[in-house]
């Protein structure tokens with residue numbers, strides 16, 4: 001079982017970025033939490049971070065073509081969540097479960113964060129649970145991938 005975690009723009013700035021909203025953990029800390037959660041399920045976590053939409057689209061294409069084999073995808077698309085239509089169209093191509101993940105509760109923030117253009121092409125969304133969300137996203141990704149395998 002292999003899970004791909006995709007991190008979008010500005011997430012490498014976690015730790016420096018508005019700790020009241022995003023907490024004090026760095027992206028490396030969150031990846032370590034997710035890696036440990038995956039290991040507990042006997043799964044492998046692969047993490048890819050890009051600030052650019054095109055690179056994220058290419059990373060999704062590699063899953064679609066099998067160049068990066070993955071049984072499930074977890075994506076924190078950062079602000080691309082709210083306007084990244086080419087990322088949305090790439091995610092739509094996936095035939096493995098995809099979980100939309102956010103540290104913050106986007107529904108409780110500025111109105112422009114309330115809309116997600118990727119939600120409709122993801123299996124589900126986890127938001128507002130901070131670092132716990134990374135662990136929960138792994139649990140959900142493994143469960144959905146196992147269900148899909150049958």
Ligand code: DQA
Nearest residue numbers: 010077078079102103104113
């Ligand atoms: C975020 C929420 C987005 O609105 C924001 O642009 C981010 C981080 C989150 O994890 O809470 O970059 O995806």
